[in-house]
Amino acid sequence: MLGIDALDIAVLLADTEMVEAALHDLMGRSQLMPMVEQNKKIKSLVRSQLNRWKKKASVKVKQAVQSEDLQSELSLYQEVIHWNERQFLSNIDDLMAKLEPISTFYLEANRLVNGNNARLNPMLPHFFCHQWYKCIIENVKQVQEETLEKEKQQQLDELYQRLEMLKQMDNLDTHQDTASIAGRLWDMTSVNLSKTDWSVMKSQADFLKKHPKLQEIAETLGRMAKQDPDPNEPLQYTQGIEFEEALSQQATDDIVGIHESNDLNKLLPNELLFLAYPELEVVFYKHLIDKRLMNYQMQGKVQSSRKVKAMEPHPAKAEEDTGPFIICVDASGSMRGFPEQCVKAMAFALMQIALAEDRECFVVLFSTDFVTYQLTKQDGLREASDFLSYTFHGGTDLEPAINAAIKKMQISEYQQADLVVLSDFIAPKQSKELIKQVDELKLKKNRFHAISLSKYGNPELMNIFDHHWAYMPNMTQRFIKQK
Template sequence: MVELHTIATLLSLNEADILKDMVSSFMASPQISGFLQAKPKFEQQIREQLQRWGRGLNSEVQHRPAPPELEAEFLLYQETLTLPAEQFRSHESRLLCQLAKTSAFHQEAISLLENLKEANPHLRKQLFLRKWRDTLVNRIMCIELEMAEQDRDRMLKELEKRMEITSEVEEALDMQDPGTLWDLSAATMLQGDSRRLRHYAKFLARNPELQRIAAELGRSARQESGATSQLQTIETTALQYEQRDRIPDDLVGIHQSNQLNRLLPSEAMLLANPELETIFYKHLAEQRLLNYHFMGQSRSPQRIQSERYVQGENQIPKGPFIVCIDTSGSMSGYPEETAKAFCFALLQIALNEGRGCIVQLFSTDVVSYELIGPEGLQEALNFLGCSFKGGTDLTPCFAQMLNRMQADEYANADAIVLSDFIAQRLPVEMLEQVRDIKEKGNRFNAVALSRHGKPALMKIFDAVWRFDTGLQGRLLRRLH
């Protein structure tokens, strides 16, 4: 089976030229141009999306099998191409019969052969094949453009959907990086999902203290740094003396040149003798006249590079967030809303700072959601839509979290546990694991959502923030 690309290549047809205008036309469509007027920062992402679509469509067009009738006509064209010009006339009857079965070129071929019957055999064959080739090229272009038009409507609908999702997510997440936001828009989002995003954005706006805790926790990684001594190359500018021939300070000798103002008298004497005048001009052209050689010193700025040790701070890279959320029955209601909103705030920080973010929901079992990645938005929507119920068991959650922190990609990770901390203490061997992980640079943080949490449970954490979700705590925040 012959592919369209094979025929197009042999006919010197470039599909990239065919598709170029179609890809460019997207940018001028009312839907996309209107979106870019409102949000110009996404222009680069949309252009890259269209280029990927163009390359994919080009590949699809290239590898699509040619229609059987086109393949048969092309093989006939190749066969005719190899015929000597003298045999072409005897081949005409069979050629026209075969063209009548498969080709729209048949009628034009009859007319062309009739008009060229008195022409030179070589020219007759050449002109016929050129017209035939143009017909084949036009047919391939029509097939490819038909495919592209079919895919264009699908692509435009996909872009419209992604632009709609981008607008909704940007409003809720308040992100700064358009690239990450455009990647997130590949998710499938229902109408209820957008309402859920806006709900938690408004919840954060009503609880600035919750946003403050998330911001402080995000800053804690940036404050970790270590003193370092680094060898750096320093570039300075200094005036240096240089010997230059053009500065006539001192007479240092005689040399060959063509400078008439420094000519020796003996050389000038050549001009006094007509027979020697030709030698003078020959030496002048060859720069072989004897000249006084002057030299002097000048000062010019020069860049000098030197190495020295510089004391500074080595910023420790920020690792991902591992957010562990208690989903026991005591966390349902307002504590559940608070935990989800807090995780929503951490998601904003992770997206803007390029950090990973894993959510582990624990009760008697552990369920994980990866909020940063190709399916990040879908995972976040699934997490925000789940409900809390069950018991409280910190041990399986900590076991999974500590296992993650053994991997290189979780170096310097921030672990955050959101719970009412009404639970059993961790086993001694697990407390020792936590201590060992801390020595590698990982941090353990707690956000206590109840005034009744066990203090002994929270001793293992580097930092503890309190956000009372009880009625008394909510009233106090409202009064302040």
């Protein structure tokens, strides 16, 4: 064999030391970032992200050296090293022709072969293959390093982007602690938002601070699924311990009299006279055995416990009872101005609650037609920015929006949902078919809520809702809250 077997190169291609070193470098750089250093949850998210990157980077590095030219060169090398010296010298010109278009080793090979009397040197085949092998190894390493460096820089840029977006969310000064929703937000930071996008969300966060009643309503909606008892939930017996006090003669709280007994601790002093005379000692022991010694009678209260059974509702499984939020937002022209600000801020607050409670948040924006937004998917922040930037116009057609929400509720991922309609409810009443569908969904633990922003709403529209809030601060109150 003229050279080293190419299987050694295959081992090199699978070597993970280079990727491991890159991973440690990224870990070290990320730990210097202030947000990672201060927050254990974010540090854990970064570590998980980098471990996923390691697997992808390993695949990329292996794919990088699988170019057509390199694979052709490896095949040619593995063929040549199995020649003998005679075959090598007789096929050298043909070998050089094959090397020229596919290998960076060609120039070096041409110098070795065409040197002074090089072809007469019996060591030429072995030295040629050895140098060729070294060149292949260097090329493989260079391609791997370049690919890995590129992947590492991309990952570092992505980390900076994600952390910057988490910082921006923290700067919004929202009611939810960013650390508590960092896990959900991390998956939503793969998109890059502009300053305009952040200013739109910042304005909603500021509006919520000035109108805490809106935040209070949103939090009530978030808790409602956990607090409302289910009338259909079966009762079961639960066993507990009950404590009670009772009178006992063993307690030494008070002396209540004298009685005959055999308790030496409560013995009257005169009973000890029997022990003073040997001939009366037997009388003392006889009284002791017969429990006829005169004792102080004591009485007091002692606390005792006993097991009791009671009928209680079967414990609700909060995680199963809290489903997604489906928010229907009235975007008609009559909602322009202050009502528009209110409904956008409320939807923004519900999105934060959905993130904190690991719930989905789906928005149906309606007027004469409707559009939908998924605020908790991977590009949810982009969706939220687009929704908050939407300009309200057109008329009010509530039924198509509720029909769209009902279709969503029929999907398995959107069962036990909370439908929240934010509107002035200046619209015709619903059809009987719609009311029937709503009643059927209520039986499947779906909840329907209405938040009205006008005193001129149609009261007949409220019949389908389980809960109804009205938020209509007058102009004076608005002015005071905005100061």
